[in-house]
Structures are given as C-alpha cells and as structure tokens.
Amino acid sequence: MKPEIVVMNFTHVYEQERFLSNSHFRWIDCTDLNGTDCYCDAEAADALRRRMKPYSPHGLHFIDSGNYHYVSKFWTDKIIEPFSMVVFDHHPDMQPSLFDEMLSCGSWVKTMLDTNKFLRKVLIVGAADRLIRAVPDEYRDRVKFYGESSLEHAEAWRKFSAEHVDEPVYISVDKDVLNTDSAVTNWDQGSLSLVSLESLLSIILRNENAIGIDVCGECTPSLDLFDEQRSISIDGKANHELLSLYCRLASAR
Template identity: 30%
Template sequence: MNLLLLHLDDALELQPDFRSAAEKSGAREMNEKVLGQTIRLWSRRGPLDSLKRRLACRAPTPPWHPRLCFMGSGDFHHVSALLIQEAADAIAKPLTVVHIDNHPDWVHFRDGIHCGSWVGSALTHWNVHKVITLGVCSDDLRSPERKGANLGLLATGRLEVFPYEHAPSVVRQHYGEGASYRQRGMHLNWVQMLDFSEEMFIERLLSRIATDAVYITIDKDVLCAEDAATNWDQGRLRLATVLRLIREVGRRHQVAGADVIGDYSRPRYRGSLVTQALKRGEILIDQPWVGPDPKRASAINASTNLSLMHVLMEVMG
C-alpha cells in the first residue's frame, strides 16, 4: 500500500502526532501548498493537470499498489477525481466509488472542477461504474435543481445518494425512481440511513456495490463536531459508524484506493484578483463565518485521521 500525505494547505503540518505516525507507517509526503492556493475550492484544468503529473511522478514503481492519500481541507475534494482516475487506470476493471460526505458534490461546473462538482467528472471515466454517496445532511438537497445539481446522474443510476437524514427535495422535472429515492409528484423522497439499523444499512450498501473493486473517499464534514472540525457545515455520522462501514466494505471488496479530506485550515488563494474575490465571496455564502479554534481542530482531526489511517491501511493490505 502507498500512503501519501499531500500538503495542499497547512492542516496536516499542524498535526504532528498524526504526521509522525504516518511517517512510521511509511508515508511519503508532497509539499504542494503553493499549487494548493491556486486550486483551492475550484480550479481550471491546467493547474489540476499539473498536479496530476506531479502525483504520477511520485507514484511508486510497478507493481502498482493502492494509494491512500490524506490531503487537508474539504476545499480540495475535487483532487479526488484525479486519484480515482489514477486508481481506475491502474486496475483496468469496473470500479465503484463509495463517497462518504455531508455534501453530494454533484453540481454542474464549466471549464474546470469544483470541490462540489467532482462526482460528475469522476463518472466520465470509462470504468467508474457508479458513485454511492452516504451521509448527506446539508441543505444541498433542499432545492437541488436551483443549486445546480446534475440530477440526471441519479436518473441514469450512475449515482446513488443515501442521506443520513433529509426532508424530500423539491424539484420541477421528473426523474423517476432509483435505489436511493422515489419521486412523488414534485418531490424526491430519499432512502435515508436512519431508516435502517446500522447493520441493515451496511447490508443495503453492500448490495448496491456490483463491482469487485471500490474506491473510498471520505470528507470528514460528514462527522459530528465531536469527531471532526472542518471548513464546512457538518453532518451527524459518528466516527465509529464510518470505521465500521469501511471494514465491512473492505471485507467483501478490493479497496483499490482511498482518500481522506475535511481538516480545517485557514483559506488562502492565489490567482487573479477576480478569481480570489469570487472564491472569497463563495465561501461567505457556503461556509460558516466563524471557524473552529485552531488548536482544538488540529487535535480532533489528528485523532480521527489516526483512526481512519489504521482502518484504511487494514482493508487496503
């Protein structure tokens, strides 16, 4: 297994205990904080292609081993699309993405990738069979069409979204029904995780994975405040539930890659003044105005990262 600490911000550097444990487990490190300021929140293709080439240069020599990557803030979730493509290319067989997040990351975005749009980008790869999103509680589901959601992915069955708990979504068009929702009039009624016991939901999840290989991507904003401190509004899952989900998926499937994001870090941007202004304006709308205490955030996130690292290393061999 290939363990990578990808420094796109300073979040992991502020977790010395986690960083030390990762180094003892053989982690490699990449310092891409300058590029991180350019691609944070969203990016055009050029900077992302540059990061993709740098990741390829730092990949271990063949034979290929699954990569587990920690990479700081959830503002970088679109980098997961690069890592998923890397894993999909390497295994050259159908792959299911298990996406654990408080946000569905399903919006349309032109001329690049947004941290909230990467799901559609990942699904363009020829052997990414499906994305299954778990744990959403956010308002992104309230009026998804108005917020730019690509609900066509749901209608085709390429995307399944199982919220932790959420009221029906108001829509104007017809999307039929799928494994994770039923349309009744102008509402999408979701199959929620809370509709099941933990054991029953795990079995339902496993029944929806039709491929041998899976990729797991985790945004810690899916967790309650006791288990994570992030740049985004947070969900209600507990860490113990996420760890159990990972173990059960790993028992029955080949985990071909994984990444973890969701550490709080102070936003810093590079680019034109217009680009920086657009990004700062966007986070004023979408993110909490008051961040967590930095020391407390680092302590909580380091502990959670250690737990996730151990379990993911276990299932990835």
C-alpha cells in the same frame, strides 16, 4: 506489504498533526501552487497530475481540506478498470461548475460521471437529504444515496452494498460527514460519529475489493490560536483512527 500512504500538503495543516510524523509516508508538496483553492484551473491541474504521477491509486491518500476534494478525480483517473466510487460526504458534490471547464470541490463527482469511462456507479453515503433531492434526475441510475437519515445499522449497508456494488471500489471520505465532536471542517457537517464511520468503512473494506481510499476535511487556519489547536487535535485524532483502521484491514487482506 505495508500499504502506501500519501500526504498531499496544500495548507500546511498536516505539518501540525502528529499522527503523520512517519518517515515512510510519501509527501506531495502543493503549498506553492496557485489556482487550487476550491477551484482548480488548468495549469494547477497539470501540475498536480505531474506531482501525483509516481503514485498509485492504491493505498491511502490524505488530501487536506474539503476545498481540495476534487483531487479524488485525479486519483481515480489512474484507475483503468471498471469501478464504483463510495463517497462519504455531507454534500453530493454534483453542482455544475460556476466556471466552464474548471473543476471544483462542489462539481467533481458530476465531472467524473460525465467523463470517466471506467466509472460505473457512485454511492454517496451521509449526504444531507435536502441536497440529495436536488440532484438532477438524469444521474439517478448511476448515483445511489445512502442518506444521513439511513445511517443506522450495519445490516442496512450490507443490503445496500449487495444490491449496488458489483465492481472494485474506490473510497473517498470527507470528514464533513462527521458530527462536530468527531471532526472540525470548514463546511457544514453531518451527524455521523467517528465510530459509525469506522464501522461502515470496516464493512466495505472487509467485503469489497477496495482499490484505495482518500481522506479530506481538515480545518482551516483560525485567528483564535486556542480554537485552531483544538480543531487540529480533533482532526488529527480522527485521521489517526482512520489510518490505523485502514492499515490494519489492508494488511490482513
């Protein structure tokens, strides 16, 4: 059975990425929603949940730019068994929200740890070391970091996984974990190459019980048409590679 591919379209960027021109993909149009950019207000959250209701957390979900990474929370709210979360992100996304009770792209991991009764542990891969040091001590027993400075050998991940992963996993990828040759995002980026990301994802998908995966980190519109087309081309290539990897490994399971 082919895995379900869901595309959440907030900014129209996916309409320009050729790899998504497949009639079998499921599109969720979010372009008409207000209150979604970086912060998600209550009305927008209700609307997103309604539009996502027909779809399962299983499969691959493309969720637009990193401004909408909080959508990962809505996908994982559908999981009703103990699980761990593997997050590839240059930022831990564990800041307190600036607005009470409002979910944001910088606070969603913290919110999940505070509210999701099925979430056992969060493994954050590729975060900047300075941001890792800023995470409050109260979360240290449930948040484990595979930091940017440790991204060297596959064997290191296998050891890390064996020590920390006991449940099914949901994987979330923000392409800002990648270097600027591999992706173009609207946030500061890490040093991981696309080849290294694919290698680590392959290890996880082959060795863990993966529930599903989402991908964000698209570029934002630019006043320079040439730069915008270049960014879309680079991101489209990265997405195509991640899509092909996931479909190949998911079909082999």
